[in-house]
Amino acid sequence: SSEMEYINKYRQLEAQEFDMCGSAHPNSRPGSRPPSAKLSNVTCIPETAYKYPDLPINRCKEEVISLIESNSVVIIHGATGSGKSTQLPQYILDHNIQRSTYCNIVVTQPRKIGASSIARWISKERSWTLGGLVGYQVGLEKIATEDTKLIYMTTGVLLQKIVSAKSLMEFTHVFIDEVHERTEEMDFLLLVVRKLLRTNSRFVKVILMSATINCKEFADYFAVPVQNQMNPAHIFEVEGKPYSIEEYYLNDLVHIHHSKLSPHLLEEPVITKDIYKVAISLIQMFDDLDMKESGNTTWSGAHIVAERSSVLVFLPGLGEINYMHELLTNMVHKRLQVYPLHSSVTLEEQNNVFLSPVPGYRKIILSTNIAESSLTVPHVKYVIDFCLTRTLVCDEDTNYQSLRLSWASKTSCDQRKGRAGRVSKGHCYRLVHKDFWDSSIPDHVIPEMLRCPLGSTILKVKLLDMGEPRALLATALSPPSLSDIERTILLLKEVGALAVSGQREDENPHDGELTFLGRVLAQLPVNQQLGKLIVLGHVFGCLDECLIIAAALSLKNFFAMPFRQHLDGYRNKVNFSGDSKSDCIALVEAFKAWQACRQRGELRHPKDELDWGRLNYIQIKRIREVAELYEELKTRISQFNMYVGSQRPAVDHEYIYKQRFILQVVLAGAFYPNYFTFGQPDEEMAVRELAGNDPKTTVVLKHIPPYGFLYYKQLQSLFRQC
Numbered sequence: 001s002s003e004m005e006y007i008n009k010y011r012q013l014e015a016q017e018f019d020m021c022g023s024a025h026p027n028s029r030p031g032s033r034p035p036s037a038k039l040s041n042v043t044c045i046p047e048t049a050y051k052y053p054d055l056p057i058n059r060c061k062e063e064v065i066s067l068i069e070s071n072s073v074v075i076i077h078g079a080t081g082s083g084k085s086t087q088l089p090q091y092i093l094d095h096n097i098q099r100s101t102y103c104n105i106v107v108t109q110p111r112k113i114g115a116s117s118i119a120r121w122i123s124k125e126r127s128w129t130l131g132g133l134v135g136y137q138v139g140l141e142k143i144a145t146e147d148t149k150l151i152y153m154t155t156g157v158l159l160q161k162i163v164s165a166k167s168l169m170e171f172t173h174v175f176i177d178e179v180h181e182r183t184e185e186m187d188f189l190l191l192v193v194r195k196l197l198r199t200n201s202r203f204v205k206v207i208l209m210s211a212t213i214n215c216k217e218f219a220d221y222f223a224v225p226v227q228n229q230m231n232p233a234h235i236f237e238v239e240g241k242p243y244s245i246e247e248y249y250l251n252d253l254v255h256i257h258h259s260k261l262s263p264h265l266l267e268e269p270v271i272t273k274d275i276y277k278v279a280i281s282l283i284q285m286f287d288d289l290d291m292k293e294s295g296n297t298t299w300s301g302a303h304i305v306a307e308r309s310s311v312l313v314f315l316p317g318l319g320e321i322n323y324m325h326e327l328l329t330n331m332v333h334k335r336l337q338v339y340p341l342h343s344s345v346t347l348e349e350q351n352n353v354f355l356s357p358v359p360g361y362r363k364i365i366l367s368t369n370i371a372e373s374s375l376t377v378p379h380v381k382y383v384i385d386f387c388l389t390r391t392l393v394c395d396e397d398t399n400y401q402s403l404r405l406s407w408a409s410k411t412s413c414d415q416r417k418g419r420a421g422r423v424s425k426g427h428c429y430r431l432v433h434k435d436f437w438d439s440s441i442p443d444h445v446i447p448e449m450l451r452c453p454l455g456s457t458i459l460k461v462k463l464l465d466m467g468e469p470r471a472l473l474a475t476a477l478s479p480p481s482l483s484d485i486e487r488t489i490l491l492l493k494e495v496g497a498l499a500v501s502g503q504r505e506d507e508n509p510h511d512g513e514l515t516f517l518g519r520v521l522a523q524l525p526v527n528q529q530l531g532k533l534i535v536l537g538h539v540f541g542c543l544d545e546c547l548i549i550a551a552a553l554s555l556k557n558f559f560a561m562p563f564r565q566h567l568d569g570y571r572n573k574v575n576f577s578g579d580s581k582s583d584c585i586a587l588v589e590a591f592k593a594w595q596a597c598r599q600r601g602e603l604r605h606p607k608d609e610l611d612w613g614r615l616n617y618i619q620i621k622r623i624r625e626v627a628e629l630y631e632e633l634k635t636r637i638s639q640f641n642m643y644v645g646s647q648r649p650a651v652d653h654e655y656i657y658k659q660r661f662i663l664q665v666v667l668a669g670a671f672y673p674n675y676f677t678f679g680q681p682d683e684e685m686a687v688r689e690l691a692g693n694d695p696k697t698t699v700v701l702k703h704i705p706p707y708g709f710l711y712y713k714q715l716q717s718l719f720r721q722c
């Protein structure tokens with residue numbers, strides 16, 4: 001379609017450029033590093049007699065090393081748990097150390113918990129200190145030093161690094177792991193890496209890895225022209241898998257649900273009470289299974305207690321995790337240790353899932369797809385998968401984003417299954433019927449670049465200064481449609497991140513100059529509206545408040561809503577907001593109250609701080625995370641000469657009133673055009689509209705825009721109880 005025509009045009013242009021560039025360096029075959037780069041800055045480490053674990057990848061160690069050394073790009077495909085993420089980068093590190101050649105290896109993981117846990121495991125295995133030879137960097141946390149030669153980081157951290165450096169040359173080897181996770185960041189990282197490989201970073205080795213990809217697609221994407229034809233990148237298949245994993249579907253579990261499940265309901269992406277019950281019954285059944293598999297007698301005939309293997313349950317979100325948690329907690333005397341695992345659990349708590357269970361107890365991890373790839377949680381033998389996920393969808397007309405409950409893809413479910421069978425045989429229970437799995441569960445997810453707002457990607461394109469956004473995005477693995485690009489450019493112009501030209505006829509709908517605001521936004525780890533809030537805060541003299549709001553809204557809510565004390569929690573928040581009824585102002589006031597108490601030295605003891613948190617319904621760990629981001633934002637804006645001034649003590653009421661008003665105006669400016677107005681109810685009209693229906697159980701929606709049908713399903717699920 002015409003929407004996609006631009007892609008061919010710009011891809012051809014790119015190929016021509018590449019040809020010209022290739023002939024300009026006839027001797028520099030990509031893949032071989034110039035000799036000058038060798039032998040510099042060698043770290044001398046005494047060689048240890050380390051024995052690699054016996055994993056499938058170990059059997060082809062020499063072959064993969066030589067393949068990586070002689071090719072620019074290699075794609076590694078191997079079963080989950082075969083040793084790609086943990087072993088392969090170590091082989092390259094050891095290989096270089098043995099030859100005294102310089103290396104600096106980076107490995108990306110989609111999530112923080114993956115990057116940090118892998119680095120920690122390697123350092124333990126090798127008895128190296130973490131942050132020495134091996135380290136990690138996730139978000140604001142960096143455990144690495146000058147000595148670090150193998151660093152694990154999140155995809156986003158590497159992307160930010162190379163966008164500012166406009167080069168890959170800091171590294172000798174770039175491993176991009178879990179490339180099947182087609183987030184906007186992943187696809188943009190691949191695009192930039194491919195581009196830099198063809199320009200200023202030709203000698204950097206790139207290795208793409210996954211257990212669940214269509215290798216050919218990636219190999220063609222990274223093809224290089226050799227004698228007038230395109231040579232696809234090298235693909236290497238790792239043979240074998242660590243342990244077998246049995247798969248089961250609802251049809252195999254008739255002894256549990258006795259065919260009482262309604263097939264009609266099972267096709268909707270929701271979890272019914274019956275399905276939760278199946279999961280609970282399964283968990284109860286594992287005691288027998290453990291017994292059977294361990295063999296319940298020893299040579300002397302004495303009874304041994306079988307080890308109670310851990311269970312990893314995949315649920316679509318926090319609500320479902322809490323529900324299942326409650327069901328499990330209500331089962332008394334079952335000796336279960338339940339850990340919820342989702343992005344709003346602090347990093348510190350996330351790491352608890354790796355601890356060994358208390359002897360005699362069964363560890364049960366209730367997780368979103370945060371544990372779907374990269375992770376090895378030892379002791380996990382059982383995976384229970386509800387085969388659901390929440391995906392980000394964006395409405396074209398309003399740019400409104402929401403998370404929609406939908407079936408996970410087969411790729412995701414296979415990754416989830418692969419969390420078992422890593423240290424012993426595994427079992428994976430998929431709570432759908434086999435027929436439904438075969439016919440209706442999608443094979444892959446739609447890449448985010450095709451369905452999500454492109455704002456931050458386009459700002460990065462502008463920072464990279466590599467031509468028009470559409471020209472660069474046309475070279476993505478799955479290029480976005482031209483209308484999505486146009487819409488994003490318009491939005492960035494509305495926000496003020498890109499300049500609008502004076503003349504109407506000169507206006508380029510596909511590009512615009514990066515403004516000062518745009519430059520700032522591209523450097524801040526918060527979304528565009530919050531970035532704008534900070535800049536407006538600077539202009540209008542309420543920077544400190546805006547930094548607090550931006551940090552707090554970017555992270556998980558620090559207000560606690562304890563179980564069965566919702567109303568008290570809410571009342572507390574209203575108190576903090578004064579008479580403004582504003583969430584943002586409540587956040588500012590609560591944060592300042594905490595800061596003030598700390599400065600007065602009242603919270604010196606952790607217990608005092610926790611007590612203060614309990615009294616004020618504030619989660620201390622969360623507010624500390626907010627404080628960390630607040631400090632980080634402060635540092636980042638200082639490069640643009642924006643500083644938090646010393647505060648004038650708020651003495652008179654008029655001053656406080658005016659400052660509050662200014663802050664509200666700034667908030668309105670930052671969130672433009674997302675407003676709604678709150679009117680007075682008209683009782684007479686309400687009675688008419690209800691037409692005799694019970695007002696307690698009826699919802700009347702009016703003035704829904706013409707595209708309102710898009711929200712139909714979501715509204716319906718919101719008011720399911722009515």
Ligand SMILES: Nc1ncnc2c1ncn2[C@@H]1O[C@H](COP(=O)(O)OP(=O)(O)OP(=O)(O)O)[C@@H](O)[C@H]1O
Binds near residue numbers: 078087377
């Ligand atoms: N924390 C750990 N505790 C125990 N064993 C571990 C741990 N981390 C890794 N292993 C062992 O190393 C193996 C390889 O893990 P690795 O993450 O390298 O595999 P992978 O091929 O990258 O898998 P995936 O495709 O799932 O990311 C695991 O199967 C397990 O045997």
